[in-house]
Amino acid sequence: MATAKLSGLVLVRPDTLCAWSGPSLLVMTVRGECGGEQPLSGFYFREARFLSECRLQFDGNTPWLCEAAALERDELHFAYVYPEVAGGEGGGSGQAGDRERRHPSGLAQRALETVLRCRVTTRDITIAGTVTNRASEPVDCELAWQVDVDFADIQEAQARRREQQAAIAIASGESAVTFSYEQPDLPYLTRLTFSPGFHWDGGRRSAVQRVALQPGHTLPIELRVEAVTAGAEGAADDEQRRAHLRDWRARFTRIDSSNATFSHAVASNVADFAAFPLLEGPRDEWLVPQAGVPLYPAFFGRDALTAGWQAATLDRGEMLDAALLRLGRMQSTRTNDWNDEQPGRIPYQVRRGPLALLNINPYSAYYADFASPLMYVIALANLFAWTGDHRRLDAHWDTARRILDWAREYGDADRDGYLEYQTRSSKGTKNQGWKDSGDAIVYDDGSTVPSPIATCELQGYWYAAQQLMGVLNAARGAYGESRALFASASALKKRFNRDWWSDREQCIALAMDPDKRLIEAVTSNAGHCIATGIVADDRLPAVVGRLFAPDMFSGWGIRTLSDRHVRYDPVSYHRGSVWAVEQASILFGLRRFGFDARALDLAEAQFELACLYPAFRIPECVGGYARGTRPTPGAYPQANTPQLWNATAFPLLIQTVAGIVPWAEAGVVLIDPVLPHWLPDLTLYDLRVGEASVSVRFFRRADGTSDYEILHRRGSIRIVRQPPIESLSATIADRIWGPMEALFK
DSSP states (O other): OOSOOSSOOOOSSTTEEEEEETTEEEEEETTSOBBTTBTTOEEEETTEEEEOEEEEEETTBOOEEEEEEEEETTEEEEEEEEOOOOOOSSSSSSOSSSOOOBOTTSOBTTOEEEEEEEEEOSSEEEEEEEEEEOSSSOEEEEEEEEEEOOOOBHHHHHHTOOSOOOOEEEEEETTEEEEEEOBTTBOOEEEEEEOTTOEEETTTTEEEEEEEEOTTOEEEEEEEEEEEOTTOOOHHHHHHHHHHHHHHHHTSOEEEOSOHHHHHHHHHHHHHHHTOBOOOSSGGGTTOBOOBTTTBOSEEHHHHHHHHHHTHHHHTTHHHHHHHHHHHHTOOOSOBTTTTBOTTOOOSEEOOSHHHHTTSSSTTSBOOOSHHHHHHHHHHHHHHHHHOOHHHHHHHHHHHHHHHHHIIIIITTTOSSSOOBOOOSTTOOSOOSSOOSTTSSBOTTSOBOOSSBEEHHHHHHHHHHHHHHHHHHHHTTOHHHHHHHHHHHHHHHHHHHHHSEETTTTEEOSEEOTTOOEEOOOBTHHHHHHHHTOSOTTTHHHHHHHHTSTTTBOSSSBOSBOTTSTTOOTTSSSSSOBOHHHHHHHHHHHHHTTOHHHHHHHHHHHHHHHTTSGGGOOOSSBOOOOTTTSSSOOBOTTOOSSBHHHHTHHHHHHHHHHTOEEEGGGTEEEEOOOOOTTOOEEEEEEEEETTEEEEEEEEEOTTSOEEEEEEEEESSOEEEEOOOTTOSSOOHHHHHHHHHHHTTO
């Protein structure tokens, strides 16, 4: 078993707690407050902040926090006492004698106990709780909800800089107050409702109530905060959406192992994944996910596609299908430089906050990404592999076809046979490959590479997209088009291995600059090339070896940039950090080509990394510090946690170590389990492929080999043991024995 223990205590964003549901997000301090020194805190709906300040006070004072808990994805819990009086007359924090301590106001020590539950729904938040008198005498004090609203964009809150602002009108009534934004293009309104007894004090921006409690008596209190916008769905419709979400979750493949820590890690990440749907738009888009909390509560194309195919082991691609539909409906048919649109491109991100709605930035639908379009085709092939459903394939077909047209016509603008990007928007994203930070692509001397830039992983995505589109064309009976696509992919692979190889580094080069000079930096991008299959067989051992050299493999994962490079920074975004989502893709590629030992090394690193963090949540990206030099990897300073595609890295890890390859159209699941020493068994219950399902237990034998047993089948489905088709280590005996073995299981 791996040395990892139960979920650890390495904290990222240690000053905040988050809860979310659909388009609603609550960010609070660990004290259970909004505002103050935490600029991002507040209640957001569709990325606009409808509550910027919120705190409960007693006689104008802050209660003592006893406990804070995030028990569910949509709930936060807090417990307080008031007043807390400093002692000093005895050991410990309790009183030494029988004299009762008192606050200067006269209240007895810890007279009032307060318990609050903050629950987020798709439309509002409710903070409900109780105040109980634990003293031996009556208590009289003032309770006050101090609140404020600013209608900031979440990006403005994070940057601590406003780019849009307007007056806010306040109207109060009995136990209620509304804040209306007087920006004609943003019809925002926050409605606050208080439990009976509270009244609005406009001068203090507070709802106040005088409380008199007898010993042992309890007062229920509640604050409801409702976000009101034009076009918001009604409460009845919200219930339909929540029911749809519950039904989707109920169909998940269940995963278990005798390694309880691993089971807990999987369950926690699956629960995060299950909480990410935005539940908006038409019914067939309700499962479209947001990208992460707290900074990305919005739809990001490549994040949704990557997470969707990684998680298909769980839901047979249902979330992926919704994302494909949404992206297809938003596929561009025009050229628009502000949004970096071109005919055939699909959105990279779709933001709905004030900055996007007012067109202050181009992110209402922003298309500057080369990974998303190609990932669309790759994801569609994965969806068809899991479902075998030609109707779904037909629904997405024209979008995929137009994407390949875009790649040929616009993606390869100089017709050199490679894709290169260049933003045209005045507020655009410079880098449009896997690494989208502005300083991600650097020369040997550390200077940034100017545009247009061709990065290696994009050529890999293009190769895989053409190959898989060839497979899909064959499935549709278009054999001539299929052959043409395979021929085009083959030609790309041949010239790529000729032009992108670095003899100096024995690795795939990072990029080509505008003059077609190789940028020979060693980066994790080469791992994407392995996964896509564009690296020639005779080059693969060298590339794998290079990625696991000490300057690249930190012990927690493969760094985004070699620590030998002059611009290496372990806590940068893309110049030395480690991304869990990348490790999952690289792990997939290693197993695909038979580098099983290295695949298991990477799987163990990811599992042990997850065990460092509460709820097994690997942050958006962690630091690149070597495992032997410090006990933790460090973290990018503004890392998101949880992150959608990190949560789905675990389902892909499971699919990969089990060697699962679905072939729904034929009613077959290919498997080739290679379980690590720390994972003695793995059971998948009700794995759905096509219209059938199967429950399979994988286990590790005493001699280190892995085997399987079928526990249950429903429908017509066959399990066949077969190493990956492109495995460089599989023998003829391996390939013959599997089909024969299937006859007896």
